[in-house]
Amino acid sequence: MELSPxxxxxxxxxxxVKFWEEKNLFHATPNSKKKPYVxxxxxxxxxxxxxxxxxxxxxxxxxxxxxxxMNGFETLWMPGxxxxxxxxxxxxxxxxxxxxxxxxxxxxxxxxxxxxxxKEQYGNTIIHQLKKLGASCDxxxxxxxxxxxxxxxxxxxxVELYKKKLIYRGQYIINWCPxxxxxxxxxxxxxxxxxxxxxxxxxxFEDNPNEGIVVATTRPETMLGDTAVAVNPKDKxxxxxxxxxxxxxxxxxxxxxxxxxxxxxxxxxxxxKVTPAHDxxxxxxxxKHSLDFINIMHPDARLNEEAxxxxxxDRFKAREAIAKALQERKLLVKVEPHMHAIGHCYRCNTxxxxxxxxxxxxxxxxxxxxxxxxxxxGRIKFYPDRWTKVYxxxxxxxxxxxxxxxxxxxxxxxxxYCVNDEHxxxxxxxxxxxxxxxxxxxxxGSSKLxxxxxxxxxxxxxxxxxxxxxxxxxxxxDLKYFYPGSALFTASEIIFFWVAxxxxxxxxxxxxxxxxxxxxxxxxxxxxxxxxSKSLGNALDPLEIIHEYGADALRFSLIINSGQDLFVxxxxxxxxxxxxxKIWNAARLILMNTKDIDPEFDLxxxxxxxxxxxxxxxxxxxxxxxxKVNAAIETYRFSEAETLLYDFFWSNFCxxxxxxxxxxxxxxxxxxxxxxxxxxxxxxxxxxxPFVTEEIWQxxxxxxxxxxxxxxxxxxxICLNKEAEDNMQVxxxxxxxxxxxxxxxxxxxxxxxxxxxxxxxxxxxxLFNNNAKILQRLGRVEKLSVAAQxxxxxxxxxxxxxxxxxxxxxxxxxxxxKEKQRISTQIEEQRRAAQAIVGRLQNEGFLKKAPANVVDxxxxxxxxxxxxxxxxxxxxxxxx
RNA sequence: GGGCGGUUAGCUCAGUUGGUAGAGCUCCUGACUUACAUUCAGGCGGCCGUUGGUUCGAGUCCAGCACCGCCCACCA
Numbered sequence: 001m002e003l004s005p006x007x008x009x010x011x012x013x014x015x016x017v018k019f020w021e022e023k024n025l026f027h028a029t030p031n032s033k034k035k036p037y038v039x040x041x042x043x044x045x046x047x048x049x050x051x052x053x054x055x056x057x058x059x060x061x062x063x064x065x066x067x068x069x070m071n072g073f074e075t076l077w078m079p080g081x082x083x084x085x086x087x088x089x090x091x092x093x094x095x096x097x098x099x100x101x102x103x104x105x106x107x108x109x110x111x112x113x114x115x116x117x118x119k120e121q122y123g124n125t126i127i128h129q130l131k132k133l134g135a136s137c138d139x140x141x142x143x144x145x146x147x148x149x150x151x152x153x154x155x156x157x158x159v160e161l162y163k164k165k166l167i168y169r170g171q172y173i174i175n176w177c178p179x180x181x182x183x184x185x186x187x188x189x190x191x192x193x194x195x196x197x198x199x200x201x202x203x204x205f206e207d208n209p210n211e212g213i214v215v216a217t218t219r220p221e222t223m224l225g226d227t228a229v230a231v232n233p234k235d236k237x238x239x240x241x242x243x244x245x246x247x248x249x250x251x252x253x254x255x256x257x258x259x260x261x262x263x264x265x266x267x268x269x270x271x272x273k274v275t276p277a278h279d280x281x282x283x284x285x286x287x288k289h290s291l292d293f294i295n296i297m298h299p300d301a302r303l304n305e306e307a308x309x310x311x312x313x314d315r316f317k318a319r320e321a322i323a324k325a326l327q328e329r330k331l332l333v334k335v336e337p338h339m340h341a342i343g344h345c346y347r348c349n350t351x352x353x354x355x356x357x358x359x360x361x362x363x364x365x366x367x368x369x370x371x372x373x374x375x376x377x378g379r380i381k382f383y384p385d386r387w388t389k390v391y392x393x394x395x396x397x398x399x400x401x402x403x404x405x406x407x408x409x410x411x412x413x414x415x416x417y418c419v420n421d422e423h424x425x426x427x428x429x430x431x432x433x434x435x436x437x438x439x440x441x442x443x444x445g446s447s448k449l450x451x452x453x454x455x456x457x458x459x460x461x462x463x464x465x466x467x468x469x470x471x472x473x474x475x476x477x478d479l480k481y482f483y484p485g486s487a488l489f490t491a492s493e494i495i496f497f498w499v500a501x502x503x504x505x506x507x508x509x510x511x512x513x514x515x516x517x518x519x520x521x522x523x524x525x526x527x528x529x530x531x532x533s534k535s536l537g538n539a540l541d542p543l544e545i546i547h548e549y550g551a552d553a554l555r556f557s558l559i560i561n562s563g564q565d566l567f568v569x570x571x572x573x574x575x576x577x578x579x580x581x582k583i584w585n586a587a588r589l590i591l592m593n594t595k596d597i598d599p600e601f602d603l604x605x606x607x608x609x610x611x612x613x614x615x616x617x618x619x620x621x622x623x624x625x626x627x628k629v630n631a632a633i634e635t636y637r638f639s640e641a642e643t644l645l646y647d648f649f650w651s652n653f654c655x656x657x658x659x660x661x662x663x664x665x666x667x668x669x670x671x672x673x674x675x676x677x678x679x680x681x682x683x684x685x686x687x688x689x690p691f692v693t694e695e696i697w698q699x700x701x702x703x704x705x706x707x708x709x710x711x712x713x714x715x716x717x718i719c720l721n722k723e724a725e726d727n728m729q730v731x732x733x734x735x736x737x738x739x740x741x742x743x744x745x746x747x748x749x750x751x752x753x754x755x756x757x758x759x760x761x762x763x764x765x766x767l768f769n770n771n772a773k774i775l776q777r778l779g780r781v782e783k784l785s786v787a788a789q790x791x792x793x794x795x796x797x798x799x800x801x802x803x804x805x806x807x808x809x810x811x812x813x814x815x816x817x818k819e820k821q822r823i824s825t826q827i828e829e830q831r832r833a834a835q836a837i838v839g840r841l842q843n844e845g846f847l848k849k850a851p852a853n854v855v856d857x858x859x860x861x862x863x864x865x866x867x868x869x870x871x872x873x874x875x876x877x878x879x880x
Numbered sequence: 881g882g883g884c885g886g887u888u889a890g891c892u893c894a895g896u897u898g899g900u901a902g903a904g905c906u907c908c909u910g911a912c913u914u915a916c917a918u919u920c921a922g923g924c925g926g927c928c929g930u931u932g933g934u935u936c937g938a939g940u941c942c943a944g945c946a947c948c949g950c951c952c953a954c955c956a
Contacts, residue, residue, distance in 0.1 A: 005915085173954090191953080198956085217956055230956095267955045280954045341953080354954085386884065390951070393883075397952090492951080523950090549918095560904090564885080565949085567892070575904065578918045589915035643894075643903080658915080736922090743910070743922045750912050780912085 002591055003699060007584035009550030012695045017131050025709055026069075026136045028076035030481035037073035038485035039065060039515075040466050041137065042498070043145065045084035046119055047091050050129035052524040052532060053491060055542040056562060058135050059555045060521060060638060061489045065136055066687035067633050068486075070712040076482050077136060078469050080143035081123060085410040085458040086180055086347045092118050092409070108408050115409050119144075129543060134551050134690045136708065143469045145461040146411070153468035154461045155414045155435050157509065162433045166363045167403075169431065173280045174402050176355030177345040178301035178315075182406040183359050185457060186399060187496050189343035189352045198338040199323060200269060202331045203229060206245040206254060213241060213257065214333050216268025218340060219278075220326070221318040224251055224307045225296040228274040230285055233259035235270050249331050250322065251308055260285050277356040293356060299406075301353055315353070360404040360413060360454070367504040368398045374503060374513050383519045383636045387495065394496055401501075403457045410455030420446030463501035466514035473509075483510060487517040495520070519636045522565035524558075545573050552689035553577035559688065560642045579646060580692045583685065586654050587678055587696045593665035594675045601672045603680075604716045613771050615673050617728035618657040620721040621648060622677055627715045629684060642688055649681055656732060660774055680713045727767055730802055731774050737799035737806045738779035745797055745810060752782035758790045759804040768804065 020026060028036070039061050044054060061077060069075040092115045093103055103111045127142060143150060161167040175189040176182075199220045204212040215229055226248050231238035242259045262285060263272050276286025277293040286293055296306045301315045310318045326332040343352040372395040374380050375388060382388045404413060418428040418441040427443040431452070440447045464472070470479040484506065490499060499518055506514035525531055526538040545554045553576030561572060603619050625648040632641035657677075661670050679700065686693040686707050697707035738755065747753060755775065757768045768775070768786045775781055790796065796807040 003915090007916090007918090215956085219956085222956095262954090264955050272956050275956090279956070281956070282954095284954085340955090390884075393952075496952095553918095561893080563893075569892095571905075572892080574918070578916095581916065581918045585916035585919085587915085592915070640894085640896095647903085654916090655920085659920095662915095739921060740923095746910095748912080749910095749921085 003584065003588045003696065005588070007581050007692065009552065009580065009691060013132065013134075013546075013551055013691050016691055016694050017134070020136065020706070020708060021131075021139060023706065024140075025706060026075075026077070026138050027140055028074050028138050028482070030477045031074045034072060034074040036482055036486075037065070037068040037075045038078070038482045039076070039487055039489065040078040040469060040485060041080065042488075042490050042494070043080045043082040043143075043462060043465060044126045045087050046081045046123040046126075046144070047084055047087045048081075048126045050126055050133070050542050052540055052542055052558070052566075052568060054126070054130070055133060055554060056521060056524055056558050056566070057489055057491065058130055058133055059558055060519065060562070062133075062135050062555075062690075063559070063638060063687040064487065064489075064633065064636075066690065066708060067712070069136070069708065070683065070686070070710060072711065074481075076138055076141075078141055078143070079127065079130070079135070079137035079139060080141075080465075080469060081126065081145070082458060082462055083119075083144065083146040083410065085405060085407055085455060086182065088115060088119070089407050089409040090180070090347065103408065111408055132543070132546055132551060134555065136690070141469070145458070145465075149471065150461065150464075150468050151411055152435075153464050153472055154411045154456065156473045157460075157464060157505070158414050158456070159433055159435055160509070161362060166366060167360060168363065169358065169360050171356060171358050172361070172402075173278075173283045173354045173356055174359055175343055175352040176299070176357070177348065177350055177352050178299065179348050179350040180345060180407065181299050183355075183357060183402055183404060184345060184352060185402045185459075188346045190346050191341040191343055193339055194342045196338050196340055196342070197335050198268060199326075199335050200333040201249070201273075201326055202333055203246040203249060203255075203273070204331070206247050209247065212331075213238070213246065213271050214269045215271045215273040217273055218338060219319065220322050221303070221310075221315055222275040222278045222296070223248065223273055223322065224303070224310065225275045225277050225294040226251075226253075226255055226273045227276060227286065227291040227294060228255050228289065229257045230260045230263050230272045230274050231257060231270060232261060232263040232265045235263075235265040237265075238271060249329060250310075250325055258285075258289050260288065279354050283356065295356055297353065297355065299355075359402050360415075360456075362401040362403055362460075364398045364400050364504075367508055368395045368500075370507045371395060371500065371503040374507065379516060380503065380513055381517050383517060387492065387518070387520045390492070391495060391500060395500060401457075403460045404452075404454040405457055406454055408455065410458060411461055413452040413454050413456060415452040416449045417452070418444060418446055418448065419450045420444060420448040422446075459497055459501060462498060463505045464509075466502055466506060467510050483514070484512045485515040487519060488515045489519045489521065491523060492520050493523075517636070521562060524566045524568060526568065540568060540570065545570070549573045549577040550580060550691070552580045552691050556580070556642060556689055559638050560646070561639065563639045576689075579650070580689055582650055582654060583681075583689070583692055584696070586649070586658060587682075587699075589658060590674050590678050591700065594671040597672060597675050601676060603673065603676050604718055606669070606673070611669060611673070613724060613728055613731070613767075614657055614660045614774065615670070616721050616724035618653060618677060619673065619719045620724050621652050622680060623715050623717075623719040624725070626680075626684060626713060627720075630715070633687075645681075645685060645688065649685075653677060653681070656728075656778075659778060663777065682707060683710055683713055686710075727771075730764065730767060730804075731771055733801045734768070734775055734804070734806055735778045737801055738775065738781065738808070741797040741799055741806075741808050742780075745808075747808075749780055752780055753808050754783045755779065755781045755785070756790050756796070756807040756809075757784065757786045757804060758788065758807065759786075759802075760788050761803045764802060764804050 041061065042057065048054070065075050065077045092111070095118070096102055096106070106114065123144070130137065131139070158167065175184040175186065177184055196218050198216050198218055200214050200216050201220065201223065202212040202214050204210070213229060217223065229246060231242065233242070238257070241257050244257050246255050246257060247253070248255050258274070262281060263270070274282045274285050274291065276282045276291050277295045278297070285291070294306050296303055297315065298304050303310045303313050303315065303318050305311055307313070307318070310321060313321060323332060323335070344350065345352055372392060375382070375391055382391065414434060416432040416434070416438055418432070420428070420441065425443050428441055430443070432438050432442065432449070438449060441449060466485055467479060467483050470476070470482055472479055488499065488502075502514050506512060523531065526540070532539040542554055553573050556576030556579055557573040558566065558568070560575065561568065606615070606619070625644050628644050629641045632638070632644065658674070661674060664670055682693045682697050690708065694707045741747070742749070757775075759765050759768065765786060765788070772784045772786065776784055790805060790807050796809050799806045
């Protein structure tokens, strides 16, 4: 049965997606005979639609998963989605805004109901898209970070950590997003360099209002909340002033000058205004010196009643207004431009505000210590290795993790407070932390309890992903068999957010690392190197590429470019499309010319003496390629693996082997070798291009088991034949030499030529003698003579390969007059060019006296041209 | 301020332990065509960022410098 003349990926992709899923080929179950190989997918946000980053990330995972599956592992690729607290809430709020409502109009329960509805409707979009990509996940296991079972795991984690005193609640300066109106963790505040200003403000002395101390700040509006000015105790300029009282301008509050080592005398004026409620540094100083903490801001970043005349004003408006007011009072000494990094909300890009508030935190040092060790002592390896240092640096300097969020969509914090005014004992202040909803206060017995309003950071659920997806905290067979996992594939952006925390949680709760390899891949950018984003409008949609070029093409092209950050444009995907097409057509050629293939036929049974050089060569090339491909995949060098496959199949198999055997396809052994190489190639291409390979496979093996569960070929050492590879290389070069002569001398392909091969090297003599056919067929040679010396014929074109001369007598082959004319024209062109140089040199006066380098350069060109002219003249002479 | 990565053909990138610089795309020339024009054959095109060092020999190893990019950081 033949393949259709044109490869049409659109006809086959959906068919195989459906087939694989219906036959349950990707489902993994605990299996006493096989070793497990496990990857958990980085769960995409439910709000997500497939972008190039996902496509790259998931293709990489799919390659190794399919590879391991074919290598006999019980492979589990765990799929699922993340509830993405802030992102999802934002989407639904935007929807509400269109209806002129906000979430408070609906109330918490109604809003959550609405969000769940949204999730049911759109939350699986990305899962469907991943299937189109060919991802071989165990779809039946698809998890969501807010599944009921999963929620139990999250609660359990919170309660356990609280019991171990690794979770605490307290008033601290956190990153506050005034738009999302929630706290953020340090990692969620993205620092970006921005041009700002450094305002120098004079704070007058209480006893001498005309004099004062000058402080420098980038956020003058926070001065309204100042409760001190600090200087370094060693700073000679200010030593005498320590303890003096100042009048805080605009507020007319008395504040004092205090001394603290945190102050750097070299920055600004060396005197720092201290705003303990609005700056992390100042907070520390405030605690140390028992200062007042004055919060001057509403949660939406408008100034509050503590801001005096500026109440109600937005923070940035207030900044201008305050600068102006200070200027009017002649207290603004100067304003200078200043570059500094400002935190932005990673979800909405709003400038975050350091804000004092009561939040829940995870104490990280005890969790980080064993997680750091696991990487330092090599139990977990990063690929490429350089990320190890990024990880260890962060872990060594880890800070506590703010996990409470003032939003509604997420895991509600499992904490209740006693709100009974009448019987409140001092113990009733204690939070009640519980897996289940408590009915009464354990201290006073009151049933007036109120649950904490906040939800947990999304990452507080995703850091449990490697085991919560397997049913933890309940023990079960899956968990026992599939944990710990094998590898994790992700982008560098979430090493801190996710990778590090999974390692911590795995060790803390499962007493074992969650995976032993972490592969960090590059970022996908556009052709100009910018990150792809919807707002820039430069995003290439993977689905569009799948539609236009096919999923195999998308996958192959992405991976072959994935050595580092990728710069993609539409044309970059042609390589994959063309390659899929090449595979298809090679298969067509072979299927057209082979029949009744003996299924028992095996390449390793072929004796080298029984077959020709080209066959030995291609069998050896297949095995040496396979050996290298295996090594590349095992060490996560995927683009290298694809390059090896591409070169083997296209440059060796198609361009040479198939061309050589085309006219002897009637030979049974040849048929079998070609068929077998194709069949084995399909297997090793399958992880990279699952669709086209499965299609061809099922075509040649109808009714048999699918390609995706075929055993991976083994490297047959007996087939590795360096001598054949080297010898074939000589033949290839000889053919190339002949082709070269043809082009050089304008000998049309139709024109059969006579060729002499001359060598005194015994081995090469035999080689050419035995493989004359290759030269004859691919070089279109009519008569080939192999001898020790060239005949004494004039007018031969000679090319040298190794120690062998390949010569073609030109005599009758070329039209001498035509050739003469062609060369004459060439000579004329060269002469004109030479004349132009001479002319220019004369015009510019260089010919007589000039800087040596200029003349040398031109002289070089002149000489080169003259040399070429001479050579061409010799050629003309020879033609006679 | 600290750390990391990059600099090789016009473009995008390979280059394994030091040993005559490679691929794809682009461009140019050509193509007996029943596997493929998403093809085939051939060609043009590189002081391998810069300076110095180690070596018989450096794109590759070492040091400095320049430029580009990324990450981290509580100098207000």
